Amino acid sequence: MSLLQRLFGQGRDAPRDEQEAQSEATQLKDATARTRKSFFGQITALFGASQITDDLWDDLEALLVQADVGVETSLYLVNRVKDRVRRNNVKEPAEVRDMLRAEMVRVLTEQQILVNTQSKPHVVLVVGVNGAGKTTLIAKLAHRYHTRGQKVLLAAGDTFRAAATEQLETWASRVGVRVISRGQGADPGAVVYDAVEQATTEECDVLIVDTAGRLHAKINLMQELTKLRNIIRRKIPDAPHEVILVIDATTGQNGVLQAKAFAAAADVTAVAITKMDGTAKGGIAFAIAQDIQRPVRYVGTGEKMTDLAMFDATTFVDSLFAREA
Numbered sequence: 001m002s003l004l005q006r007l008f009g010q011g012r013d014a015p016r017d018e019q020e021a022q023s024e025a026t027q028l029k030d031a032t033a034r035t036r037k038s039f040f041g042q043i044t045a046l047f048g049a050s051q052i053t054d055d056l057w058d059d060l061e062a063l064l065v066q067a068d069v070g071v072e073t074s075l076y077l078v079n080r081v082k083d084r085v086r087r088n089n090v091k092e093p094a095e096v097r098d099m100l101r102a103e104m105v106r107v108l109t110e111q112q113i114l115v116n117t118q119s120k121p122h123v124v125l126v127v128g129v130n131g132a133g134k135t136t137l138i139a140k141l142a143h144r145y146h147t148r149g150q151k152v153l154l155a156a157g158d159t160f161r162a163a164a165t166e167q168l169e170t171w172a173s174r175v176g177v178r179v180i181s182r183g184q185g186a187d188p189g190a191v192v193y194d195a196v197e198q199a200t201t202e203e204c205d206v207l208i209v210d211t212a213g214r215l216h217a218k219i220n221l222m223q224e225l226t227k228l229r230n231i232i233r234r235k236i237p238d239a240p241h242e243v244i245l246v247i248d249a250t251t252g253q254n255g256v257l258q259a260k261a262f263a264a265a266a267d268v269t270a271v272a273i274t275k276m277d278g279t280a281k282g283g284i285a286f287a288i289a290q291d292i293q294r295p296v297r298y299v300g301t302g303e304k305m306t307d308l309a310m311f312d313a314t315t316f317v318d319s320l321f322a323r324e325a
């Protein structure tokens with residue numbers, strides 16, 4: 001297995017070649033620029049000290065919390081590193097920084113990504129609150145699969161909001177894929193039923209389903225997601241193969257709360273963190289991985305259909321600590 005395959009897996013959404021993997025790493029680095037320059041820049045500066053003091057631990061914890069790593073996860077990380085420092089009698093702050101990096105990678109990689117890439121169609125359900133970036137992510141995923149030679153079908157399951165269907169249709173025509181829709185006010189179950197039928201008879205490789213995103217506090221959203229899932233399963237018993245929860249990185253700890261609610265109710269398999277380019281608090285990735293025990297799979301790095309990077313823990317952590325801007 002090549003290094004690339006080990007880093008990114010062999011899924012049908014894996015980078016096509018070395019060049020694409022490289023460009024995704026660059027995208028991830030650009031998208032984390034704000035986070036790197038603010039909180040993680042200060043963390044890097046902490047390790048420029050000559051000694052390891054109690055203040056260093058306190059400052060580290062405070063900066064992690066400010067970067068949206070979350071109170072519990074920050075404390076967990078600091079305690080893990082502290083233990084290792086004591087056990088190994090480490091004296092050099094620079095060595096502590098390397099231990100912190102290793103622990104951060106571990107938090108992100110503990111969650112296994114299990115994606116069934118064999119089934120046809122491979123059904124992906126995309127969930128999350130309004131404005132999180134679901135429809136945009138779907139366009140990005142459609143583009144990704146489409147450029148890999150996969151036959152893609154989209155389902156306009158957000159029939160609740162005005163213009164939601166049109167938005168997906170506009171994206172679909174830009175990407176060059178088909179979309180099944182019934183317009184605003186239609187029963188999402190009927191849209192999804194049609195889409196599953198079509199995807200099966202047309203032998204599509206991937207079916208991606210958009211959903212409405214009313215707030216997680218409303219129980220009926222979760223009921224609706226369960227209903228959609230059951231409709232899909234009637235035709236394809238092991239589907240949906242992925243349930244991707246979309247979280248807007250700029251919503252901070254509120255986003256983590258949303259993630260918890262969805263993960264509990266919607267059988268989420270992985271998370272996409274969008275708008276990483278718009279926040280200095282990219283530490284949210286750690287809070288999500290640790291708090292909801294799901295892998296981060298994608299990072300949104302802008303508004304265009306090419307602005308998507310597959311999440312790689314080592315590349316991400318490296319980007320936070322990188323020296324150059």
Ligand SMILES: Nc1nc2c(ncn2[C@@H]2O[C@H](COP(=O)(O)OP(=O)(O)O)[C@@H](O)[C@H]2O)c(=O)[nH]1
Nearest residue numbers: 130131132133134135136274275300301302303
């Ligand atoms: N900067 C930036 N904007 C994004 C990203 N993903 C989505 N957006 C924007 O967020 C807004 C809401 O996205 P949309 O896909 O409609 O959210 P939905 O309501 O969950 O379907 C739109 O203006 C998108 O262009 C991203 O990764 N970066």
Ligand SMILES: [Mg+2]
Nearest residue numbers: 134135158164
């Ligand atoms: Mg939408």
